[in-house]
Amino acid sequence: MADIKDYQQLETSSPSETPPPDAGVAETRIQIQEKEDPEVLVEPEGADMVMVALAWFALILFFPLTIWNAFKVVNSYERAVIFRLGKLKSHDSKSGLVFKLPCTDDITVVDIRTRTVNIPPQEILTADSVTCQVDGVLFYDVVKPTYSVTKVEDAAQSVSLLASSALRGVLGHRTLGEILSAKETITRDILLMVDERAQTWGIKVQRVDLKDMKLAPQLQRALVAEAETARTARAKVIQADGEHKAAAMLKQASDILNQDKVSVQLRYLQTLTHVSGMNNKTIVFPLPPHLAERALSSLISSVSG
Numbered sequence: 001m002a003d004i005k006d007y008q009q010l011e012t013s014s015p016s017e018t019p020p021p022d023a024g025v026a027e028t029r030i031q032i033q034e035k036e037d038p039e040v041l042v043e044p045e046g047a048d049m050v051m052v053a054l055a056w057f058a059l060i061l062f063f064p065l066t067i068w069n070a071f072k073v074v075n076s077y078e079r080a081v082i083f084r085l086g087k088l089k090s091h092d093s094k095s096g097l098v099f100k101l102p103c104t105d106d107i108t109v110v111d112i113r114t115r116t117v118n119i120p121p122q123e124i125l126t127a128d129s130v131t132c133q134v135d136g137v138l139f140y141d142v143v144k145p146t147y148s149v150t151k152v153e154d155a156a157q158s159v160s161l162l163a164s165s166a167l168r169g170v171l172g173h174r175t176l177g178e179i180l181s182a183k184e185t186i187t188r189d190i191l192l193m194v195d196e197r198a199q200t201w202g203i204k205v206q207r208v209d210l211k212d213m214k215l216a217p218q219l220q221r222a223l224v225a226e227a228e229t230a231r232t233a234r235a236k237v238i239q240a241d242g243e244h245k246a247a248a249m250l251k252q253a254s255d256i257l258n259q260d261k262v263s264v265q266l267r268y269l270q271t272l273t274h275v276s277g278m279n280n281k282t283i284v285f286p287l288p289p290h291l292a293e294r295a296l297s298s299l300i301s302s303v304s305g
Contacts (some may be wrong), residue, residue: 051085055104072098072107079145081108088150100186110145115208117160121214122168128175131212136192138163138186144202152201163208164195183210 011167059066073079074095082089082098083106100107126132140159142148148155171179179186180207187208195205215223256265 003294005284007044021022049060052101052104055101059102063155066102070100070104072100072109074098074109076112078109078111081146081149082106083108088146109147110148112145115156116141117156117163119160119163119167121212122164122171124168124171126171126176126179127173128177130176130219132176132179133169133215134167134179134210135165135188136206136208136210138209139203139207140198140203142202143204147200147202155203158201159194161198161203163190163194166190169193173253179213184267186210 002016076095080093080098084104117138121133121135124132124134152158191205
């Protein structure tokens, strides 16, 4: 009976006394994030201080021998991330001569030069159900060496896989015509997608390019036939438009020539001059219509008379 009363008291208790369910989860997430953040430098504990003191003692005791292992040369295109007893000692150091305490410090050198990642050919099904293979190339820089070491195991492989998935995701929502005509827009979308996700690894994507697209031979022949048909149709339309304009101009010219008979004769003479300038043995001279009418009328009158 006592257990039942206690249970009823717990049920009838005010909700304000019970913490919200998400409060503990949020606090736990914040604590985990703070512990896993590589930029937060953890203070050395007692055991760590003892190990560091012993390492300094060994360095001083065997000074002529240990001095050669206490320094590391970092090139100007590299940055050094130092860990002491497995914990991040400091942020990425500059190039030059870097001190390393023997037996306790571990240095990871990160190359900050621009790197190239070849995106392998991806089998893609476009929005209009066309299968094609597309590959590309991606260029990126390491802007935060500490993140590239502590937040990802293999930065180059991770960026390559991320670029491959982004390429499939972007091209899968576009038709074949859009892929062939809007490459700049596609590369920009891929760059933004990859760069947004790679920033958490301390990586900045500089450029993305599509190298090659492979289609099935039957589809290539169909595209060539379609393009040839479209070009032929445009040529016929242009030819018909030219003939229409030429017919309109000829009609205007005929109207002008019909206003005066002398202009017709001058046009005949001009045509004869143009033809005679060529290497022709036979010249056909058109007879003016009014002369033909006069000759025909005189012939008819003489025959009738």
